[in-house]
Amino acid sequence: MTPETDTKAAPAGARIPGPFSALGLSIMALTILVDQLSKWIADAYLVYQQGIAVLPVLALYRINNTGIAFSLGNSADSLVLIVLTAIVTGVVFWVWRGSTEGGRTAATGFALIAGGAIGNLIDRIWHGHVIDFLYLHWNERGFFVFNLADVALTIGPLLLAWVYLLQPGKKG
Template identity: 40%
Template sequence: MSWGRGPILLALAIVPVDYFSKELARHYLAAEPTALLPVLDLSLSFNMGISFGLFASEGTWGWMSLIVLALLVMGVVAGLGHRASHPLERAGYATIMGGATGNLCDRFPDMAVTDFIDVHAGGWHFPTFNLADVAISIGVGLLLWTALMSKAVTAREPQKPVDPPAGGRGISCQTATPALGSRVREKDPAQ
């Protein structure tokens, strides 16, 4: 299989949407959160780690390590996406690639990723994230969905009988006895 035009366009569309959302956040969001819903705020922050603030590290070596790690993961995702056979699976890999590319491009200028979406309930706050993180999460969800659906379809398919080898005398189980299990005998080619 190959990526095809659709998944590549999807990945490429995510990058500018993510970029402009981060530009708007940097330009318009103040230090104080802007409430959109009782459980959703827009709150500007800068993430030195990877998705959702994980593995934050200071300094040039930490920054370079995250860049190398991101490039390696993107290479693996690109290879898996290239081999994917189902359209939803390819879309999942494409959204992961688009989100990862968006965060990687954002990290280069100042060693940090701009985050601005804050989901919370009561005193609990989910780590602040951005649209690239949303794309990555959607991609992972699509991959899980296709994996679960392919297992469900496989489980429902009837088992096909195994045919004997062509041109040869096969072995068949004719009768069973409790003490010996299956009694095996060679097929008579005349039958």
């Protein structure tokens, strides 16, 4: 299959590689493994709230995020966030299983979203918070602290937007 045909519509009734396909399982597992390993290293070796410059715009800076994205909802009960994350992850699986367009690119997007959500869900269940350790900033202006699950949760929707919204020649 060539890249040009990868995101074309499948024959009627056909599905893209689903959550339990080799592609889906391998991307989700790799996402979860890399995320959890990086968080374990950050938790073990980074001093809490002490930055280490990596690039002019990126530092290692470990925090415990009790909220959701960008620390929103810090006052929310942990159990509520666990249940909400599980529901959203279930919806992603449901939509993914029913998808018939987008090919491997869409499947990769769905797998990154699911893997990232599961990675953060593991933290929330295990620790009661999510371990964040990548600090994006410009000079003294800080933007946010995140982790590799969050990277997957950003790239996944971008891939889906590319496939479903931005593909040249895609019928609306």
